[in-house]
Amino acid sequence: MTDLEPILAAAHRLGAQQAEVFAVETEETPVRFEANRLKEINARQTSGVALRVIVDGRIGFASSTKPGDVAELVTAAIETAPFGPEAHLDFPKDGQAPAVDVFDAAVESLPVDDMVHAGQSLIDAVRREEPELLCDAYVRRGSSTVTIANSNGGNFNYRATGYSAWVHGTLIRGTDMLFVGDGDASCRPVLDFEGVEKSVISQLENSRRTAEVHTSEMPVIFTPNGVASALIGPLTMAFSGRLVHQAQSPLVGCLGKGMYDLRFSLVDDATLSYRPGARPFDDEGVASRRVPLIEKGTVRSFLYDLQTAGLAKSESTGSAERSLAAQPSISTSCLIIDEGETSFEEMVRNIKTGLVVEELMGAGQGNVIGGDFSGNVLLGYKIEDGEITGRVKDTMVAGNVHEALKRIATIGSETRWVGGSMRTPALAFEALTVSAK
Amino acid sequence: MTETGIPERDEMEAALTGHGADYVEVRFDDTSTNRIVYRGRELEEIGRTRSFGGNTRALVKGGWGFVSFNEPSELRKRVEEAVTAARHVGRETSALAEVEPVVDSVNLSLKKDPRTVPLSIKKDMLDGYNEAMLAVDGVTSTNIVYADGHKRVVFASSEGSFIEQERIDVVSRLAATARKNGDMQQSSMSLGALNDFSYIDTLGETAQHIGERAVELLSAPYVKAGTYPVVLDPILAGVFCHEAFGHLSESDFVYENDRMKEIMVLGRQFGQPHLNIVDGAAVPDLRGSFKYDDEGVPARKTDLIRDGILVGRLHSRETAGKMGEQLSGNARALDYRFPPIVRMTNTYIEPGDMTFEDVIADIDEGVYARNWFGGTTSMEMFTFSAGEAYMIRNGKVAELLRPVKLTGNLFTTLMNIDALGNDMDFNQGGGCGKAGQMPLPVSNGSPHIRILDCVVGER
Numbered sequence: 001m002t003d004l005e006p007i008l009a010a011a012h013r014l015g016a017q018q019a020e021v022f023a024v025e026t027e028e029t030p031v032r033f034e035a036n037r038l039k040e041i042n043a044r045q046t047s048g049v050a051l052r053v054i055v056d057g058r059i060g061f062a063s064s065t066k067p068g069d070v071a072e073l074v075t076a077a078i079e080t081a082p083f084g085p086e087a088h089l090d091f092p093k094d095g096q097a098p099a100v101d102v103f104d105a106a107v108e109s110l111p112v113d114d115m116v117h118a119g120q121s122l123i124d125a126v127r128r129e130e131p132e133l134l135c136d137a138y139v140r141r142g143s144s145t146v147t148i149a150n151s152n153g154g155n156f157n158y159r160a161t162g163y164s165a166w167v168h169g170t171l172i173r174g175t176d177m178l179f180v181g182d183g184d185a186s187c188r189p190v191l192d193f194e195g196v197e198k199s200v201i202s203q204l205e206n207s208r209r210t211a212e213v214h215t216s217e218m219p220v221i222f223t224p225n226g227v228a229s230a231l232i233g234p235l236t237m238a239f240s241g242r243l244v245h246q247a248q249s250p251l252v253g254c255l256g257k258g259m260y261d262l263r264f265s266l267v268d269d270a271t272l273s274y275r276p277g278a279r280p281f282d283d284e285g286v287a288s289r290r291v292p293l294i295e296k297g298t299v300r301s302f303l304y305d306l307q308t309a310g311l312a313k314s315e316s317t318g319s320a321e322r323s324l325a326a327q328p329s330i331s332t333s334c335l336i337i338d339e340g341e342t343s344f345e346e347m348v349r350n351i352k353t354g355l356v357v358e359e360l361m362g363a364g365q366g367n368v369i370g371g372d373f374s375g376n377v378l379l380g381y382k383i384e385d386g387e388i389t390g391r392v393k394d395t396m397v398a399g400n401v402h403e404a405l406k407r408i409a410t411i412g413s414e415t416r417w418v419g420g421s422m423r424t425p426a427l428a429f430e431a432l433t434v435s436a437k
Numbered sequence: 438m439t440e441t442g443i444p445e446r447d448e449m450e451a452a453l454t455g456h457g458a459d460y461v462e463v464r465f466d467d468t469s470t471n472r473i474v475y476r477g478r479e480l481e482e483i484g485r486t487r488s489f490g491g492n493t494r495a496l497v498k499g500g501w502g503f504v505s506f507n508e509p510s511e512l513r514k515r516v517e518e519a520v521t522a523a524r525h526v527g528r529e530t531s532a533l534a535e536v537e538p539v540v541d542s543v544n545l546s547l548k549k550d551p552r553t554v555p556l557s558i559k560k561d562m563l564d565g566y567n568e569a570m571l572a573v574d575g576v577t578s579t580n581i582v583y584a585d586g587h588k589r590v591v592f593a594s595s596e597g598s599f600i601e602q603e604r605i606d607v608v609s610r611l612a613a614t615a616r617k618n619g620d621m622q623q624s625s626m627s628l629g630a631l632n633d634f635s636y637i638d639t640l641g642e643t644a645q646h647i648g649e650r651a652v653e654l655l656s657a658p659y660v661k662a663g664t665y666p667v668v669l670d671p672i673l674a675g676v677f678c679h680e681a682f683g684h685l686s687e688s689d690f691v692y693e694n695d696r697m698k699e700i701m702v703l704g705r706q707f708g709q710p711h712l713n714i715v716d717g718a719a720v721p722d723l724r725g726s727f728k729y730d731d732e733g734v735p736a737r738k739t740d741l742i743r744d745g746i747l748v749g750r751l752h753s754r755e756t757a758g759k760m761g762e763q764l765s766g767n768a769r770a771l772d773y774r775f776p777p778i779v780r781m782t783n784t785y786i787e788p789g790d791m792t793f794e795d796v797i798a799d800i801d802e803g804v805y806a807r808n809w810f811g812g813t814t815s816m817e818m819f820t821f822s823a824g825e826a827y828m829i830r831n832g833k834v835a836e837l838l839r840p841v842k843l844t845g846n847l848f849t850t851l852m853n854i855d856a857l858g859n860d861m862d863f864n865q866g867g868g869c870g871k872a873g874q875m876p877l878p879v880s881n882g883s884p885h886i887r888i889l890d891c892v893v894g895e896r
Binding site: 010022034035037038039040041042043044045046047048050058061062063064065066067069072073076077079080083084085086091112134170172175176177180242246247248250283311324325326327360363365366367369370372374375376378380393394396397398399400433434435437 | 450467474476478480481482483484485486487488490500501502503504505506507508511518519522525526528544556557560577578580607614616619620621622623662663664685693694695696700709774809810811813814815816817818819820821822839840842844845846847848869888892893894895896
């Protein structure tokens, strides 16, 4: 492990009033399958340090992945400081972090052969349903060590492990291409392979036929995967304390106000043991906490890192996340949307003509900052007279997430973890704009 | 070891020999980046980052092993690890297209070097552009991201290639947000250049225009969703060309997939006889330009569609070897953490002979879409979003619309391109993402094009 004290000492010598070193070491072993068979075994090691200094009230920054690059790192950080932003933060002293277990030694000792077997089994299981499916898959195990030390005496260290698996299948008939896929992730060597298989198989079953939709407003159900791919990005962006402070969020001035459907609640929780995205403290050393963002439709909190909290006269919510390439930024950790009372079957049964969205392609483009979402339905189904009748193609769905969530038709009674760090039910809306040929 | 920390040539060559693998390579890169970020009046971030590391990749009986690291010592041991992993995977026969080993050192061909511009000058310029956007009445916030990165890559293979290459990417994005009664609109522009800082000098008018556009959008209507004839400006048409067709020409989607091979069979008609699409890193001085790809294959220009017919595709050594086709020099890696995969470089539609006035003259009701927010593809279907859009009415550009998103289907939309302008421009501000490797520098270009029956989404 890199010894961080000499870096702090060197920064101090060169004139930094405060300094903070963030060091991360990761080891990853991804096993990759292509065209139904094992293709590549990788081993990735990354390590690096990032240095923030405060000189005469301004923040300088540098980072390096080159081992032993201390002198250059410190010089670069000090040199940038005179041009840097005014510091509105003090690096935290040691504090009490909650007990959040995100490390399981069993992941590190997981044999590569077991990973190969897991990937092949997943591919075989979904191909039993559809032998013509051509599958890519990956199974990945990894571990990381995060260390943060600052000149105020703060010293933070934790280790985390991660295990994940994904399968993507392609089915081509003539010029028609169908893409299905699902996956799961955890900090432990236990994944819901059965759930992944079931999800892919149901995608295949719903796509056996194709169905036509026409341009109009219609009811739309987003499955848990659909919620994650279309709605969550534009929604959570609005809760960034930075965007709120800069008047770039549509939720400026909305704290404490009822903005959404009374049944809608959303929590950002970094304290859930063994969930990817959880951690005992954030990437500045601030203790993790459970942050209710929306409670029964009311906006309860925005997310802050130290600098933004300083600017906005608020306090850090432990939401700083960083890579080595940039200074910390505000990010969500594990997101949970409360379940409702309607089973998925019932949601479908209640709709005469409508759409189910499993994945929206290109949803992250456009006026996302204002809450707009729109995209091509990469995977989605038509509902006719309360039944799924087939897969739709060349179809777009558009709306504004802040408008749509004011009036939710029904909320699903079953929730599902999507990608390991987001638990959501299906959400149905009365009328969204659907365009097609 | 050299002073930069990258091992010397003899050390690399020694590490590569005698493993009994079908093929082994090592690659090191060292990138220094200066980055400046503004949000609103506040400068949010300024800093210097250095990304240094290496990797080794081995091929045994068709199976790959790949190991990446930051610590450059014990190179031979790393190569052994990669070979062991490859041996674990390999059950078939390796097929790499033959390439003449190359020993070369490619120095920077610089226009204006950002490294010679002091940080204080860069900051002053960006301050000015930020102020120009904020000075527009109605603009409530801004976002500027500027970065210049100098990258040096050293590549050595067990076949005797040893190649050193350098490049500098200068990228910038300017965005303004306007806000009124809870309604928010954003206007932005992404720009980039290879080995040249000079375009950053002259963005004053662009910045002001971005600010004004954000405010105008607040009072612009949404398009009525539906199917329209659509005219794309060269920048958006470039993104369209990249998403709608470029990705499908990447052979790693094809080489193991018999059905895809049938779809992408050379000789198939994809467009009208006026349609010509090309990709090539040998086109000089663009973001996707280089002399050798990350497998040491010399760059060239590849015709993808000629006279509307599919005539070529993009290859790595493995896809070319397995498909028995000619190498194209398109194996690229984002950095040392990744193996090279098949990627585009500079992808463009060649110009036709119509003036812009003629392109829009026959349209009674259509959409003119300019500039870009983004684009993505699933091969068959794709979407791309315009930074600005106007209605076309009775052959003339009419009222401004809020940004639109367009979607299409490979098998109909390319065929529906029925007019090509006589102009040409390249979009250099984008970065391409694939298999977790993003943003890879690419460019794409086109003349104005007209597409019949394009599905336009409301927002």
